[in-house]
Every structure is written in C-alpha cells, then in structure tokens.
Amino acid sequence: MENKIKRIKWLNGMLQKASYAYYGLDNPIMGDTEYDDLYDELQSLEGETGYILAGSPTQKVQGYVLDGFKKVTHTKPMLSANKTKDIKEIKRFLENNDFYCSYKLDGLTLIVRYKDGNFVQGITRGNGIDGEDVTEACRFIRNLPMQIPDKQDIELRGECVISWDEFKRINSTLETQYAHPRNLAAGTLRNLDLNIAKERNLSFIVFESVVPTFPNKYDGLTKLNEIGFECVGRCTGSVEDCVEAMQPEFYPYPTDGLIFELNDTELSKSLGSTSHHENCRIALKWEDELYETKLVDIKWNTSKSGLINPIAVFDPVDLDGAITTRATLHNISYIENLKLGIGDIVRVYRANMVIPKVHDNLTQSNTWELPTKCPSCGGSVEVRNENGSKTLHCSNPYCFSKLLGKLTHFVNKNAINIDGLSEQTLQKFIDLRWLRTFIDIYHLSEHKTEMYKIEGFGKKSVDKLLENIEKSRNTTLDRFIYSLSIPLIGRSASKTIAKYFGVGNAEGFYDTWNDFDFTTLEDFGDTMNKSMHDYFKDNYVMVSKLMNEFTFLNGEDNKAGVDLSDKTFVITGSLNCYKNREELVRAIEQLGGKVSGSVSSKTNYLINNDTESNSSKNKKAKELGVPIISEKDFINMIKI
Numbered sequence: 216m217e218n219k220i221k222r223i224k225w226l227n228g229m230l231q232k233a234s235y236a237y238y239g240l241d242n243p244i245m246g247d248t249e250y251d252d253l254y255d256e257l258q259s260l261e262g263e264t265g266y267i268l269a270g271s272p273t274q275k276v277q278g279y280v281l282d283g284f285k286k287v288t289h290t291k292p293m294l295s296a297n298k299t300k301d302i303k304e305i306k307r308f309l310e311n312n313d314f315y316c317s318y319k320l321d322g323l324t325l326i327v328r329y330k331d332g333n334f335v336q337g338i339t340r341g342n343g344i345d346g347e348d349v350t351e352a353c354r355f356i357r358n359l360p361m362q363i364p365d366k367q368d369i370e371l372r373g374e375c376v377i378s379w380d381e382f383k384r385i386n387s388t389l390e391t392q393y394a395h396p397r398n399l400a401a402g403t404l405r406n407l408d409l410n411i412a413k414e415r416n417l418s419f420i421v422f423e424s425v426v427p428t429f430p431n432k433y434d435g436l437t438k439l440n441e442i443g444f445e446c447v448g449r450c451t452g453s454v455e456d457c458v459e460a461m462q463p464e465f466y467p468y469p470t471d472g473l474i475f476e477l478n479d480t481e482l483s484k485s486l487g488s489t490s491h492h493e494n495c496r497i498a499l500k501w502e503d504e505l506y507e508t509k510l511v512d513i514k515w516n517t518s519k520s521g522l523i524n525p526i527a528v529f530d531p532v533d534l535d536g537a538i539t540t541r542a543t544l545h546n547i548s549y550i551e552n553l554k555l556g557i558g559d560i561v562r563v564y565r566a567n568m569v570i571p572k573v574h575d576n577l578t579q580s581n582t583w584e585l586p587t588k589c590p591s592c593g594g595s596v597e598v599r600n601e602n603g604s605k606t607l608h609c610s611n612p613y614c615f616s617k618l619l620g621k622l623t624h625f626v627n628k629n630a631i632n633i634d635g636l637s638e639q640t641l642q643k644f645i646d647l648r649w650l651r652t653f654i655d656i657y658h659l660s661e662h663k664t665e666m667y668k669i670e671g672f673g674k675k676s677v678d679k680l681l682e683n684i685e686k687s688r689n690t691t692l693d694r695f696i697y698s699l700s701i702p703l704i705g706r707s708a709s710k711t712i713a714k715y716f717g718v719g720n721a722e723g724f725y726d727t728w729n730d731f732d733f734t735t736l737e738d739f740g741d742t743m744n745k746s747m748h749d750y751f752k753d754n755y756v757m758v759s760k761l762m763n764e765f766t767f768l769n770g771e772d773n774k775a776g777v778d779l780s781d782k783t784f785v786i787t788g789s790l791n792c793y794k795n796r797e798e799l800v801r802a803i804e805q806l807g808g809k810v811s812g813s814v815s816s817k818t819n820y821l822i823n824n825d826t827e828s829n830s831s832k833n834k835k836a837k838e839l840g841v842p843i844i845s846e847k848d849f850i851n852m853i854k855i
C-alpha cells in the first residue's frame with residue numbers, strides 16, 4: 216500500500232509536469248500515449264487504494280487557464296498607499312496625530328471572509344475592484360484559521376507571504392528558482408494545483424480589518440491577534456524610533472518598506488481617499504544602496520537536476536554590515552543583459568537589504584565566456600530556453616551531480632526493480648564512491664564486508680539486498696530500456712520496442728538499433744527516434760557492458776509480482792482490447808488466476824466493458840458485491 220501511494224504521488228507530479236509543459240509552456244515532454252498510460256495507471260491505483268490527492272489530474276479538467284478563477288467584487292476598493300523615500304515627508308503627513316508604524320509586507324494581498332465563525336472565502340487583490348477567488352488554495356495557508364471563536368462575521372485584509380527561511384528551502388528544491396518570495400507566494404496561491412500550496416508553507420499576515428472596524432486600529436489588530444490571527448509586526452513611538460526598530464532583517468517575512476498609519480478610524484474616514492490611495496497612511500520605501508566592486512569570476516555550479524547555475528564572484532564589499540563576495544546571476548540571459556566580463560566594475564546591493572544582487576555593470580565589456588564543459592563532470596553542456604530565459608544544463612547522463620536521480624529511477628519497481636536500494640542507501644553508496652554507473656550496482660557485493668559495518672545495515676539486511684540485486688539480473692528488454700532514463704522513452708515506448716524485438720531478445724536489439732528506424736513503431740516520432748539513436752551512440756560501450764550483467768527472459772513480463780492465484784474471474788460481453796476471450800483467459804491463467812462461467816460468492820471480479828448494463832451477470836455481481844471491472848481496469852491491474 217505504501218508503495219502504491221508513493222507511486223500515486225509520483226504520478227501526480229509527473230502528469231502535472233507533463234500537462235504544464237503541454238498547456239502552459241507549449242513544449243510537451245512526453246507523447247500522448249505515454250501520458251495516457253500514466254493517467255490510466257494513476258486512475259486505477261486511485262480506484263484500488265481509495266487514495267486521491269487534492270488536485271489529482273483525474274479529478275479536474277487539465278489546462279493551465281490562469282484566468283480560471285471566479286471574479287469577486289471587493290467590499291471597498293483596494294487602493295495603494297502613497298509612497299515616499301523621505302522621512303521628512305512622513306512627518307509632515309502625520310502632523311501631531313496618533314499613529315503607528317508597521318512593516319509593508321511584500322507578498323500577495325489577500326482578503327479573507329468569515330461567516331458564523333467559519334472561513335468562507337479568500338480573494339486576491341486583482342485590479343483593486345474585483346479580485347480572484349482563491350478560497351481552496353487558502354485552506355492550505357498554514358496559519359490561517361478555518362474557524363474562529365464566537366461565530367463572528369469578519370473580513371480582513373492581509374498579505375499572503377512566504378518567510379525567508381521557507382523561500383530558501385523551497386528554492387533549493389526547484390530547478391528554476393524564484394527570484395523573490397513574492398513571486399513564489401503568488402505562483403503558489405494562484406496555482407490551480409493545490410498540492411503545491413500544501414507543500415509550501417504560506418503565511419497570512421493581517422494588516423487591516425474591514426469588518427468589523429475598531430475605533431483604534433492598533434488595538435484592533437491586537438484583538439485579532441488574540442483570536443488567533445497573525446498580525447503584521449508594528450510599533451509606536453517617534454518616526455525615527457520606528458525606522459530604527461523596524462529593520463527588514465529583524466522580520467521573518469519579506470518587506471519592502473514601512474507603513475505609517477493614523478490610528479484613529481473616524482479621523483481616517485474623514486480624510487477620504489483619492490482614486491489611487493487612502494489618505495490615512497503613507498509608505499516609507501527603503502532605498503537600496505549601491506556599492507561598486509570588481510567582478511573577479513563567474514562560477515558555475517551543477518545542481519542535482521543537471522542545471523548549471525552561474526554565480527558572480529567580486530572583490531569583498533561591505534553591504535550594510537555584511538561582507539559579501541558573491542551574488543547569484545540566475546541564468547545565461549541575466550549575464551547577457553548585464554554584458555559582464557571579468558574585471559568589470561559592477562554595482563551590487565542587497566535587495567530589500569537581504570539578498571545580494573548585481574544591479575548593473577559600469578564597464579559592460581561583455582567578454583564573459585559560456586562554459587563548454589560541465590564543472591562537475593567535465594561532460595558536454597547544452598543551452599535550453601526555459602520560460603523565455605536561457606539556462607545551461609549538463610548533458611552527461613552520468614554526471615556525478617545527476618547520478619542519484621538516475622540510479623533511483625534504475626532500481627524502481629517498473630524499471631530493474633531492486634527492493635532495498637532506497638534513495639538514502641544509494642546516496643550513501645555514491646558518497647562512498649561505490650556507485651558511479653549502473654554497472655557498479657552489480658559489483659556492490661565486492662564491498663560486502665565494509666557494508667556489514669555501516670551503521671544501521673547489519674548482516675541480514677545486506678545479504679537480503681545483495682540477494683535482491685542478484686535476482687534482478689533476470690529481466691526483460693522493456694525494463695532494461697526503461698531503466699536507462701533515455702529522454703522521451705518512457706514505459707510504454709520501452710514496451711513497444713520490446714514487443715517488436717521480443718522481450719528476451721536484447722542481443723537482437725543491440726545488433727540492430729544503429730540501423731533501425733524507430734519511427735516505424737507505433738507512436739514513435741522523429742524526436743523519439745533521435746533520442747534513441749543519440750543515447751545508444753553516446754553510451755554503447757556502457758550499454759553493452761551493462762547488458763552482460765543480465766539474463767533477458769522471454770515470456771510474460773511479470774517481474775512486478777502480479778499474482779492472481781486465489782482470484783476467480785468471470786468474463787462477459789464483448790471485448791475491445793484482447794483479440795478474443797481465449798486470449799484474455801490465457802492472460803489471467805498465466806498469472807495464476809482462474810476463470811469461471813458464472814458469478815458466485817467465490818467470484819472476485821466480473822470483467823464486463825459495459826459496467827452499467829442490467830445483464831443477469833451484472834445484477835448477480837451487484838447483489839453479491841462483486842466488483843465489475845472493464846478490460847482496461849483489468850489491464851491496469853496486471854500492469855502494476
């Protein structure tokens with residue numbers, strides 16, 4: 216069960232990625248049949264386990280329609296605050312009135328509504344008059360109460376933000392990193408895939424109460440704090456005191472200034488508003504101070520996914536108290552725009568006094584050079600265009616930094632299927648330099664004595680693992696091809712190839728792939744054909760060595776251990792997938808199952824493509840609680 220749920224989660228992620236690439240980026244990453252196969256597998260696993268993730272592709276219409284949110288009109292227009300960078304102007308504005316100062320949060324403004332004490336709606340700022348209904352995503356904001364005391368009806372304004380800590384954590388897991396927590400918060404909240412909101416710790420920070428209104432706004436926020444809302448960081452005192460006390464690095468959330476607000480609600484109302492801002496508050500924007508320094512290097516780092524990130528290295532510079540020598544350059548396009556060159560004089564700053572950034576380049580020599588080799592493995596590199604910006608990637612499938620992902624895929628249940636080689640264990644073996652390529656897995660036994668000594672391993676589990684590795688030497692061609700992580704070649708494509716050459720005929724495949732035109736196979740296009748040829752051309756020595764580790768078996772691919780013994784099936788109605796009834800019977804019997812002619816209490820499944828029909832067999836099955844499944848359901852059942 217645990218593995219099935221894991222697989223469901225994986226499928227969700229994969230299908231999500233594929234459909235985003237297809238709809239959102241117009242740049243498909245897999246063929247339609249491959250997609251359908253994965254989709255069908257997900258649907259059947261969901262049916263079997265009863266486990267369905269919120270936002271599963273089986274549960275909603277696909278497609279990234281970014282205006283797919285309902286429009287909602289705001290209770291009162293959402294206006295901006297008047298802004299200044301001059302403290303004197305703040306003082307002129309406040310005169311001698313009672314005021315307080317709060318952080319100006321830098322996220323996505325959000326309005327939340329409660330009825331009878333229950334959270335009922337979340338709306339984005341939108342254009343200020345109408346916002347988007349993001350209620351469902353709001354349910355995943357970690358500090359937003361879903362129910363509040365005293366059955367109150369209230370409406371609050373606040374900012375949906377991601378803390379700096381969480382921003383760093385999430386970015387470290389993403390291939391294309393977000394530039395600022397604001398983009399990340401907005402991207403998360405407005406994503407139609409709610410799983411994403413669930414995994415990222417969004418926070419909601421209240422800054423204004425629309426209903427009810429409190430005579431004294433500062434005290435009002437304190438009251439909201441008391442019933443469980445997180446309210447914005449604020450202070451009172453002189454303007455100078457506030458500016459001194461409210462430094463951005465003291466606050467866990469991103470901010471882009473301070474808000475000075477009149478405390479008295481009646482006075483605030485009497486001042487009214489312009490079409491742009493309310494006259495009861497003013498924002499103090501922080502100025503980013505720029506510092507000149509000399510660029511001494513551009514360093515490139517390969518990430519786990521193979522993306523190679525550029526980093527600017529410059530002469531040490533004191534950025535508001537922190538000696539800094541590095542700043543991210545994001546991607547190739549960013550460097551191109553800056554026209555960088557080693558020795559150039561650049562101006563750097565700490566964005567919102569936190570992240571070091573290169574602001575501009577005073578020299579613009581544009582003499583920088585794109586690496587021709589991966590800094591991690593020395594393999595070849597390629598430039599890709601992602602969302603309009605150019606990024607650099609390592610194209611060596613055996614790049615040290617990519618190894619873990621490849622090995623994890625290689626050992627998975629649908630690939631070579633080695634039980635006991637978890638990601639953690641693989642990482643350990645990589646760190647010990649025991650694993651450099653797939654082949655090394657089959658030589659792990661050489662490290663047996665050392666393995667016994669690894670903490671938490673023990674003789675028994677090591678022996679079991681080595682036994683599982685030995686067992687995996689019996690395999691089929693489709694599993695073998697699938698396990699190699701060849702771009703665009705998924706499970707169904709691997710099966711198609713194996714079906715053509717014969718699942719046990721790895722030799723035949725190896726001898727002919729060079730001259731073989733894969734586009735002659737069903738659902739194979741030119742890019743898949745090229746992908747196959749490129750891969751085997753680049754890796755033919757490795758592949759041939761690896762093949763020698765295996766015995767390729769003919770016959771049914773049943774290594775996943777699908778076992779239908781003790782299962783009795785009844786077949787009725789016409790068939791679409793199997794040629795005829797005999798073929799379906801054979802498939803069941805090969806897996807140890809039985810087929811009988813009539814439905815009884817001993818029947819486990821009735822196979823009938825017309826699951827809704829009122830035939831006598833269907834009726835009987837319903838009476839006895841025997842599941843009625845279609846041919847497709849059956850195929851999914853034995854495919855797992």
Ligand SMILES: [Zn+2]
Pocket residue numbers: 517589590591592593594609610611614615616
């Ligand atoms: Zn590399």
